[in-house]
Structures are given as structure tokens and as C-alpha cells.
Amino acid sequence: MKTRILATLLLWCSAVAVAQIPAIDSAPTTADLAKLSMVTAVDSGNAALSTMADSTARSLAVVWQSNEYTPAEALAAMGDKAVAIFQQHAAAVQYLWTDAARRAAFIAALQRHNVAFTISQNGAPVFTAMRPYTAHGDGTITLDD
Numbered sequence: 001m002k003t004r005i006l007a008t009l010l011l012w013c014s015a016v017a018v019a020q021i022p023a024i025d026s027a028p029t030t031a032d033l034a035k036l037s038m039v040t041a042v043d044s045g046n047a048a049l050s051t052m053a054d055s056t057a058r059s060l061a062v063v064w065q066s067n068e069y070t071p072a073e074a075l076a077a078m079g080d081k082a083v084a085i086f087q088q089h090a091a092a093v094q095y096l097w098t099d100a101a102r103r104a105a106f107i108a109a110l111q112r113h114n115v116a117f118t119i120s121q122n123g124a125p126v127f128t129a130m131r132p133y134t135a136h137g138d139g140t141i142t143l144d145d
Contacts, residue, residue, distance in 0.1 A: 049105055056092045057109035064129035065115065071131060072143050080139035097125060 096106040132144040
């Protein structure tokens with residue numbers, strides 16, 4: 001019985017959470033299950049934050065720093081979805097930047113993807129590879145140069 005209970009618990013939580021749980025000889029209580037669920041929820045949230053930070057940093061690198069195509073070609077490939085993509089990206093950057101823990105995860109992701117940035121006077125990140133662009137009413141974006 002003890003083995004079956006522990007196997008079930010392993011399915012519900014991460015290895016870290018399991019290491020913190022003592023072996024139990026009886027069925028877990030609802031409080032035990034709630035604690036396990038919360039550990040899993042926190043782990044899932046942290047994984048989602050890490051994925052978001054990494055995806056956002058990677059998107060900066062692939063649009064502005066590719067060795068395979070130019071930023072103009074990347075923007076053209078986005079077509080009439082470019083403005084929407086840029087708006088979503090700006091919202092993601094703002095979300096990642098407004099909290100110290102999220103900012104740390106984002107900075108680590110930027111460093112992994114070799115995305116250079118500075119901090120503006122108002123405290124916002126400025127991605128140095130970005131070039132001036134114009135968003136058009138048809139949803140496209142073109143470079144200004």
C-alpha cells in the first residue's frame with residue numbers, strides 16, 4: 001500500500017517536492033494533497049515564466065540579430081501580423097521587466113541568447129540591435145533606414 005501511495009504522489013509532484021515529503025504509511029490527507037498541488041502549481045508557474053522569458057529573448061535575437069537574414073526580411077516575413085506581434089512582444093517585455101524576480105529571469109534569458117541591452121533613464125530596457133521602424137495601418141512594419 002505504501003509503495004502505491006508513493007507512486008501516485010510521484011505522478012503529482014516534482015522530484016524536489018518528493019524529496020521534501022516524508023514517507024507515509026497511510027493514505028494522504030486532503031491537506032497533504034493540497035500541499036502537493038500547490039508545489040506543482042508553483043513549479044508550473046516558474047516553468048511558464050522561464051519559458052516566457054526565454055521565448056521573448058529568443059524572438060529579439062531572431063528578428064534583430066540573425067546571421068541568416070536581415071531584420072527587414074524578418075519583418076517582411078511577418079507580413080500584416082507584424083504590428084500585432086510587436087504589440088504582444090512589448091506587453092511580454094513590460095510584464096517581465098516590472099518585477100525583480102521576473103526581470104532577473106528575463107536578463108538571464110537575454111544573456112543566454114546574446115541580446116545586448118541597456119537601461120534607459122526611465123528604467124526600461126533598450127535593445128541595442130533594434131533599429132528604428134514604422135508600424136503601418138495594414139499591420140506591416142518597415143525599417144526607417
